[in-house]
Amino acid sequence: MTATAPAAPGPVARPARAPRSPWLPVALVLVVAATWWAADGIGFDVVELIASLGRANRIVSEAFPPNWGFVDQTIRPLIETFQMAVIATVIGCGIGLPVAMLASGISNPNRPLLWIDRSVLAVVRAVPDIMYALIFVSALSVGPLPGVLALILFNIGVIGKLLSETIDGIDPGPLEAATAAGGSRLLVNRWAVLPQVLPNYVAYALYSFELNIRASAVIGLVGAGGLGQLLQTQRRFFHYDNQLMIIVELFALVVVIEMISVWLRRRLV
Amino acid sequence: MTASVSQRPRRPAALGRNLAFLGVLLLLVVVVATIDLKLARLVDLPGQLASILGKMLLSPDTPYFGDAAALMVQSIQIAWIGTIMGAILSLPLGFLGAKNVTGGLMANGMRQLLNAIRAFPEIVLAIVFVAMIGLGPFAGTLAIGIHSIGTLGKLTAEVIEGIDPGPVEAARATGANQVQTLRWGVFPQVAPEIVAFWLYRFEINVRASAILGIVGAGGIGEALSQALVYRRYERAGMLIIVVVAATILIDVASGWLRRRIIEGGTKRGGTARRQPELIEVDPNVA
Numbered sequence: 001m002t003a004t005a006p007a008a009p010g011p012v013a014r015p016a017r018a019p020r021s022p023w024l025p026v027a028l029v030l031v032v033a034a035t036w037w038a039a040d041g042i043g044f045d046v047v048e049l050i051a052s053l054g055r056a057n058r059i060v061s062e063a064f065p066p067n068w069g070f071v072d073q074t075i076r077p078l079i080e081t082f083q084m085a086v087i088a089t090v091i092g093c094g095i096g097l098p099v100a101m102l103a104s105g106i107s108n109p110n111r112p113l114l115w116i117d118r119s120v121l122a123v124v125r126a127v128p129d130i131m132y133a134l135i136f137v138s139a140l141s142v143g144p145l146p147g148v149l150a151l152i153l154f155n156i157g158v159i160g161k162l163l164s165e166t167i168d169g170i171d172p173g174p175l176e177a178a179t180a181a182g183g184s185r186l187l188v189n190r191w192a193v194l195p196q197v198l199p200n201y202v203a204y205a206l207y208s209f210e211l212n213i214r215a216s217a218v219i220g221l222v223g224a225g226g227l228g229q230l231l232q233t234q235r236r237f238f239h240y241d242n243q244l245m246i247i248v249e250l251f252a253l254v255v256v257i258e259m260i261s262v263w264l265r266r267r268l269v
Numbered sequence: 270m271t272a273s274v275s276q277r278p279r280r281p282a283a284l285g286r287n288l289a290f291l292g293v294l295l296l297l298v299v300v301v302a303t304i305d306l307k308l309a310r311l312v313d314l315p316g317q318l319a320s321i322l323g324k325m326l327l328s329p330d331t332p333y334f335g336d337a338a339a340l341m342v343q344s345i346q347i348a349w350i351g352t353i354m355g356a357i358l359s360l361p362l363g364f365l366g367a368k369n370v371t372g373g374l375m376a377n378g379m380r381q382l383l384n385a386i387r388a389f390p391e392i393v394l395a396i397v398f399v400a401m402i403g404l405g406p407f408a409g410t411l412a413i414g415i416h417s418i419g420t421l422g423k424l425t426a427e428v429i430e431g432i433d434p435g436p437v438e439a440a441r442a443t444g445a446n447q448v449q450t451l452r453w454g455v456f457p458q459v460a461p462e463i464v465a466f467w468l469y470r471f472e473i474n475v476r477a478s479a480i481l482g483i484v485g486a487g488g489i490g491e492a493l494s495q496a497l498v499y500r501r502y503e504r505a506g507m508l509i510i511v512v513v514a515a516t517i518l519i520d521v522a523s524g525w526l527r528r529r530i531i532e533g534g535t536k537r538g539g540t541a542r543r544q545p546e547l548i549e550v551d552p553n554v555a
């Protein structure tokens with residue numbers, strides 16, 4: 001492109017700037033106002049914050065180093081956390097599969113049923129897992145059972161949402177083929193829908209297992225078993241070094257499970 | 270062609286799948302056999318649940334609505350300040366964590382740092398901050414803010430890595446320095462998506478801040494756990510109704526805004542690259 005340059009073009013005019021959205025200043029003002037209102041409401045004060053962080057020395061020195069000797073007592077709750085997550089994932093994902101199929105127009109042509117299933121799913125998802133744990137602990141008293149039940153509901157929400165969206169996007173060809181071959185709705189879903197979404201389903205199940213490990217470590221704070229429950233008791237006695245030990249363990253657990261899960265999912269999808 | 274009855278195609282091999290299925294089943298059996306769930310308690314569940322939910326939903330403590338709403342407002346304020354904190358701090362960290370901006374060691378290190386931050390659930394951070402700076406909304410705000418830095422930083426870095434390199438090259442070709450390239454070549458491409466992430470994070474943070482009170486970090490959660498512990502189900506019902514209603518309202522409003530921002534800002538053939546709901550779900554899945 002070096003040779004035969006045509007008549008030297010004059011300097012190109014600077015292109016016009018794209019017009020700014022008139023909403024930009026309005027949005028900025030609103031954001032600043034909301035921030036001011038919120039900071040005022042919770043008494044947020046950077047100076048005060050730094051001062052109180054400075055006063056935290058005592059706690060920090062009590063917490064460091066973590067009490068490594070406490071590990072013995074964390075093994076059982078750690079295993080319990082894992083057990084809760086396994087049970088809740090298997091049951092929750094098992095129930096989640098039909099719930100997801102009912103929540104997609106592709107696998108469920110029945111409008112009223114579709115609508116009911118989707119509404120239930122929306123409500124189930126709107127309630128945080130720890131609130132389920134609070135309610136189940138209140139009904140069944142302290143232990144891993146209320147935790148497992150809370151996690152199952154949580155999983156149904158996750159799988160129902162993710163998998164139904166995947167089903168919405170599948171290739172309709174196999175469905176038509178199965179229908180043309182005389183398959184009933186159930187058979188069509190089994191042989192035309194399920195094989196298409198199976199890799200995603202397994203990936204979502206792994207993902208929700210990962211979420212469950214995190215969550216089951218936390219919902220124990222309200223008495224639903226696992227590492228969280230141990231953390232709560234250590235909190236009550238202000239054993240900061242033990243608490244730090246649990247937090248370190250929690251961190252390691254989350255990181256390891258995430259690494260395994262990401263690796264497995266990469267192989268799957 | 271001679272008409273021949275076509276053979277039924279062979280079934281695909283399913284050995285690996287069946288083995289995996291068996292493995293999961295085996296794991297489940299082992300776990301169920303070793304955990305002490307006290308399943309006998311399940312007998313009481315339907316009755317108990319019916320009574321609790323009846324009190325909660327059929328006769329909520331309506332006069333308590335004002336107090337419940339005020340506590341929820343505090344939760345929303347905590348979520349807002351936490352989100353602002355996370356947004357401001359995650360932006361530079363996200364840029365530093367993008368391979369096409371810093372590259373190599375810096376990007377990798379930053380990503381590991383962001384992953385490490387993300388690994389602490391908000392409520393665990395809240396426990397730490399409550400211990401350090403005392404009970405109250407401060408601790409909750411910090412917990413939400415720090416956790417948001419991790420998630421938002423990671424997403425920001427990923428969006429930046431997915432940009433069209435054209436504008437960046439164009440900016441370089443005109444002699445722009447590194448900062449100018451980022452400002453005019455990168456930022457305009459990613460701004461709508463990042464702002465949409467912030468809003469999405471705010472929605473998640475509202476949910477999180479509604480429960481942080483359980484460990485004393487401010488907001489509506491403390492009243493809720495107290496009401497349930499002391500079996501004041503009518504009051505708990507009112508609180509849960511307020512939480513769910515506020516959550517759904519904010520989701521709807523923020524979802525509408527996000528759609529406007531993404532659609533109004535996308536000039537790349539309107540490619541909605543990820544479904545908003547899947548953002549949190551880790552791009553490896555979505």
